[in-house]
Amino acid sequence: MNLQDTLLPPHAEMVRAMLERDTAYEGVFFTAVKTTGIFCRPSCTARKPKPENVEFFAHADECLSAGYRACLRCKPLDAAAIAPDWVQRLLKSVDADPERRWTDVQLLAEGIEPLKLRRWFKQHFGMTFHAWLRTRRLGMALGGIRQGDSIDSAAFDSGYESLSGFRDAFQKSFHITPGRAAHSEPLLFTRLTTPLGPMIAMAERRGLVLLEFLDRPALTREVEALQNRYGYAVAPGHNAHLQQIEDELAHYFAGKLTEFKVPLHLPGSEFSRQVWAELAKIPYGQTSTYGTIAARLGKPGASRAVGLANGHNRLSIVLPCHRVIGADGSLTGYGGGQPRKAFLLRLEKAAVQITHQLAF
Incomplete structure (x- = not known):
């Protein structure tokens, strides 16, 4: 197995x-x-x-x-294979009444097995359902503070009876104090379903900041860097950029999209941003090498540095680091795993071939 x-x-x-x-x-x-x-x-x-x-x-x-x-019946490669019905019903209930406290008894009354729910959320969100609920409420408090609500009001509206308890939970979740939240940039995240497994997308008002597979080993380190180095307050949520990347990914995996249009925001060093800009220039269905990218940057001896910057790319698929291969044609490393890299290259190659066939 x-x-x-x-x-x-x-x-x-x-x-x-x-x-x-x-x-x-x-x-x-x-x-x-x-x-x-x-x-x-x-x-x-x-x-x-x-x-x-x-x-x-x-x-x-x-x-x-x-x-x-x-399988042609259940279509396991269908990117629209979203959360099962019982999870969707629960999420709708949470949206309808975000202040409700869900106990295991209440979940069982709704026909939901708490252990299954815990497993599903851990697999797809990286946290338990109850942890997700707490973070979601704190995210709403963050939005309220940024819009001028007092810390006391935000704490009360989030269901905290103790202001000190709210401050502790807020700082633990967002790595900033509630007092600093009014000046921080919210980074909203959501989970996306893809044929290659669940992904997490993060976006702020200027654009998409992160798109990674949930099982990527470097994901935790990347999120911590966004919080600690760039001052982001990370919270569950949704915005237009997250909706756009969800739609575009579905079309990409269906072989119907060759260029992403979602706005991007790329915190990083000047050299890293130069490398990422070169990644974006690699045509759909084609590949490049670290040496080629280094030469294009006017630094032919910087292949290793290019490889490091490539590895620090936070936007899987959108900035196509999967299209970078070794000088000998080998797949080399990929943060999402080489099987996924091979799948993405096959997907793009097949889509290009179909397009050419239709053209003739």
């Missing part, structure tokens, strides 16, 4: 989830059937295979790399 054991449930639990078509495991793993050569989402409604004929993968691209084809 090719599993991420620290993230995925045990084998027996995956077999059970597959047989019962458990939607709680959407995006957590994929089932690949050896006898048919097809891979599916756990909730696929097709007739279930014998467990001994199935192997499990953490990502869709790993199924493709192993030679499996996507």
Whole structure:
């Protein structure tokens, strides 16, 4: 098996989830059937295979790399495969009443198993449901403070009876005091579903700042740098830039978008921004090398520095560092993992070939 054991449930639990078509495991793993050569989402409604004929993968691209084809019924490569219905209903309830305190008893009354909810949120948001709720309320308090609300009002509206408790929670979440929040730049984030697994997108008023796979090892370090070095207050939320990148990603994975239009904001050193600008110039469906980029910058001996700046790119796919390969044609490193890099290059190559065929 090719599993991420620290993230995925045990084998027996995956077999059970597959047989019962458990939607709680959407995006957590994929089932690949050896006898048919097809891979599916756990909730696929097709007739279930014998467990001994199935192997499990953490990502869709790993199924493709192993030679499996996507199921035409459940469409595991469909970027529109969003949160399961029971999660969507809960999120709508939270939007309708953001001040409600959800206990395990209340969740069970809504037909939601707290352990499944915890697992789903950890997998897709990197935190538990209750931690997400607290951060969301604090994000609303942040917005209120920036609009002129007093700290006392923000604390009360967030459900905190103790002002000191609110200050402690606020500073722990945003790495700034409530008093400084009025002068900080909110960085809103949301989780996005893609065929290659969940991603996190972050944007401020000037544009998209971060787009990364949730399992990228450097993600925590990148977010901490945005908070500590650039003064961002990170909170769950949504804005026009996040909506735009969600729409554009869906079209990209469908092979219908070759150039992203979402506005970008790129905090970083002058050299890093120069490298990132060169990344943006690599044509869709083509590749370049560190040496080529260094030469274009007038620094032919700076291949290593270019590689470091490439690795510090916070905008996966949009700034296409996946199109940078080794001088010998090897895929080299990629923060999202080489299978994903190979998938993205295959996707773009196939889309270009289809376009050429249609043109003739």
